[in-house]
Amino acid sequence: MRKCQSVEWRLSAYLDGQLQPTDRAAVEAHLRECPKCAAMLRAMRVGVEALRSMRTTEVSDAFWQRLRERLPQEKPTGWQRWVTALRWGWTERQQAACRRLAAAAIGVVILIGSWTGVKNYQGRVAAEQYAEQCAERHSLYLVHQPFGDATALSGGLSE
Amino acid sequence: MIPPVPQKVLVMDDAEQALLARCRANDLLAFEEVVHRYKNKVHNYIARMVNDADDAEDLTQDVFVKAFISLGSFRGEASLQTWLYRIATNLCIDRARRRKRQRWDTMSLDEPVRDDEDDEIGRDVPDVEADPYRHLERKELRQQVRRALGRLSEKLRAVIVLYDVQGLSYEEIAQVLGCPLGTVKSRLFNARAELAKHLKPYLYGEGAEPHA
Numbered sequence: 319m320r321k322c323q324s325v326e327w328r329l330s331a332y333l334d335g336q337l338q339p340t341d342r343a344a345v346e347a348h349l350r351e352c353p354k355c356a357a358m359l360r361a362m363r364v365g366v367e368a369l370r371s372m373r374t375t376e377v378s379d380a381f382w383q384r385l386r387e388r389l390p391q392e393k394p395t396g397w398q399r400w401v402t403a404l405r406w407g408w409t410e411r412q413q414a415a416c417r418r419l420a421a422a423a424i425g426v427v428i429l430i431g432s433w434t435g436v437k438n439y440q441g442r443v444a445a446e447q448y449a450e451q452c453a454e455r456h457s458l459y460l461v462h463q464p465f466g467d468a469t470a471l472s473g474g475l476s477e
Numbered sequence: 478m479i480p481p482v483p484q485k486v487l488v489m490d491d492a493e494q495a496l497l498a499r500c501r502a503n504d505l506l507a508f509e510e511v512v513h514r515y516k517n518k519v520h521n522y523i524a525r526m527v528n529d530a531d532d533a534e535d536l537t538q539d540v541f542v543k544a545f546i547s548l549g550s551f552r553g554e555a556s557l558q559t560w561l562y563r564i565a566t567n568l569c570i571d572r573a574r575r576r577k578r579q580r581w582d583t584m585s586l587d588e589p590v591r592d593d594e595d596d597e598i599g600r601d602v603p604d605v606e607a608d609p610y611r612h613l614e615r616k617e618l619r620q621q622v623r624r625a626l627g628r629l630s631e632k633l634r635a636v637i638v639l640y641d642v643q644g645l646s647y648e649e650i651a652q653v654l655g656c657p658l659g660t661v662k663s664r665l666f667n668a669r670a671e672l673a674k675h676l677k678p679y680l681y682g683e684g685a686e687p688h689a
């Protein structure tokens with residue numbers, strides 16, 4: 319009985335081939351004459367073999383996407399999140415940011431377009447008015463100083 | 478004799494150090510790489526610890542969320558794998574405690590084990606295809622083993638799953654659990670002995686132990 323206890327203690331190591339040769343010989347000698355310990359060893363071996371032959375499990379396909387949504391947002395820097403988004407798809411927040419960004423970009427384009435349009439129009443109007451003024455003054459000079467005067471002409475235009 | 482389980486490395490190699498450094502620098506791509514490397518190992522461990530596919534997936538998520546948050550406090554004294562197994566073990570033990578508080582009785586010990594592996598075929602049983610009856614036996618045996626696993630305490634179950642399912646060495650298990658090598662060995666023996674005791678009636682029939 320005492321012998322059984324000391325052998326039982328060694329069965330696990332015996333199963334793994336981790337006993338010293340003398341210990342192993344002692345265990346094997348006992349196993350030959352003790353059906354109780356032999357049955358214990360057999361059950362242990364069957365159990366361990368079943369454990370080792372169990373199918374390996376895997377996480378679901380959406381594992382990383384789900385995990386990414388759960389990670390605290392401050393940790394990765396902005397550009398890293400966007401790089402990940404390009405590889406794995408956008409998060410809700412990034413989708414919203416994208417929509418805002420697109421809306422803002424369209425707004426800016428419209429604004430620049432209309433601004434240059436107004437500027438062009440204003441410029442055209444100013445140039446026309448200026449040309450009209452020039453023509454008017456020039457005709458006046460011609461009336462009052464028919465022989466021409468360089469200083470009067472330049473001074474008159476910048477008046 | 479059962480061939481020895483392949484032994485795993487204990488310390489971080491240079492590549493893992495570099496990966497960890499990138500993770501600490503808030504490189505999400507590096508963390509993704511860590512997840513990619515270890516997600517299935519962690520899941521497999523947890524699946525054998527809790528025996529519930531949905532819970533295993535959620536708990537595996539929790540492991541990586543926790544790892545991500547505590548990257549700063551992990552000093553690299555163990556390998557990433559060891560560290561992740563440690564987090565997983567703690568979460569499984571927490572879950573068991575919560576469950577025990579929720580149901581006072583020991584119902585969970587006797588309720589039927591959910592079998593999510595109906596189509597499972599043993600990896601190393603060549604005669605399974607040839608003999609359908611043996612296949613059935615194997616399947617039933619695995620169910621018995623899972624049931625027996627469920628009856629072990631979390632501490633014993635962790636050791637036997639880490640050693641016989643996940644293939645860790647005694648040394649790495651000692652690191653995972655933060656206990657001496659001798660404790661790992663004695664827990665492994667106790668776990669295997671309990672497993673054997675649960676399987677004996679199934680193998681030899683109720684109360685029909687062989688006599689000389």
Ligand SMILES: [Zn+2]
Nearest residue numbers: 322352354355
């Ligand atoms: Zn004996």
